[in-house]
Amino acid sequence: MIVAVPIVVTGLILALIAVNQHTPRSASTTPTTERPNATQAWSTAITGDVSPMASEVVGLLQTSDEWQTGGGSVAAVSADLENGFPSAQTALRSLERQAPLRAVPDALTRYEQAVELYIEAFQVEHAATLVPAGPLQQQLKKSFARVRELGDRVYDQASSLLSPHEPTPAADPDVKIIPAPTVPDWDTIGLAAGPPLDSASADASDPAAGNGSPRPQEAVSKWVKTVRAAGIPSASAEAQAVTSGNVADGRTIADQLQSAVIRLDAAPDPSRLPAISVEVRLGLLVDAEAARAAEAASLAAATPAAAGELRAVARSLALIGQQLWDPQILGARSSPIAGNPVALALDTPL
Secondary structure, X not given: OOOOEEEEEOHHHHHHXXXXXXXXXXXXXXOOOOOHHHHHHHHHHHHHHHHHHHHHHHHHHHHHHHHHOOOOOHHHHHHHHHHHHHHHHHHHHHHXXXXXXXXXXXXXXXXXXXXXXXXXXXXXXXXXXXXOOOHHHHHHHHHHHHHHHHHHHHHHHHHHHHHHHOOOOOOOOOEEEEEOOOOOOOOOOOOOOOOOOOOOOOOOOOOOOOOOOOOOEEOHHHHHHHHHOOOOOXXXXXXXXXXXXXXXXXXXXXXXXXXXXXXXXXXXXXXOOHHHHHHHHHHHHHHHHHHHHHHHHHHOOOOHHHHHHHHHHHHHHHHHHHHOOOHHHHOOOOOOOOOOHHHHHHHOOO
């Protein structure tokens, strides 16, 4: 008897599935007439750009999981990082050479941001290999997993933008694919920050929790008021936490951003614009990781190489988080932190 196997699928795993099936990814249920062949060709090209990195990421995840649970070694993780990091930079360069898809120009930006997040995740894991074994190293392992997870969710967001313009792929009756929630809950999946970056974290529950019924929607104007009342710290306060090196500031800002995301998770999405809600919440989680990285950099002061790497990660993550904010609907959230995250990701050695 053949039993359908449920699989929780995110980000780059979908790229590998697409390559293996020789068909573009899609969650669409209703094909449209808007040049599906052009969309499929563009999607296939994007998959080709990122699939070599995807293979490296899968290997790194296996090695990292072993290290996280007390097996494996720093040497094994370092070896996988040496392979994965340049493959991610190569993927980003390839995406930079792609022209945006006319039907969905934002999709390319989201794919680039996803790869930028993978690059920052690699740097966090590399910093973890440099600090002594102990609580900070364990928290950096979790930070790597969170930033990589955010890369997966931003990648998924890019793919979801393409879905209405792609035909539905043939389903495999023996495999049930369960999409991961669009915005992760760190407590639910066991990745919440803990000491010394934060207080004790919760145990994991169901990694697929949050899937299922569609989220309710409300008028855009009402959603904007909800966002403004969610307790999001100002961009200047966040920038201060990222650049000051003050551990307490980093923790406070990260906690405030996480709390704001929890409030927005419980609120309806803006009518006909649910993608904006997803992107804003993902951006706030990226901002929180910027503050955590800055906090970790201060705690790693005794290991200058790790501290410097984490400070650079904090700045890059803050820039990526800014890009996921929607100033047209929510108004500007201008930060004094300036720079081009693509250039930073491509210029940074491991």
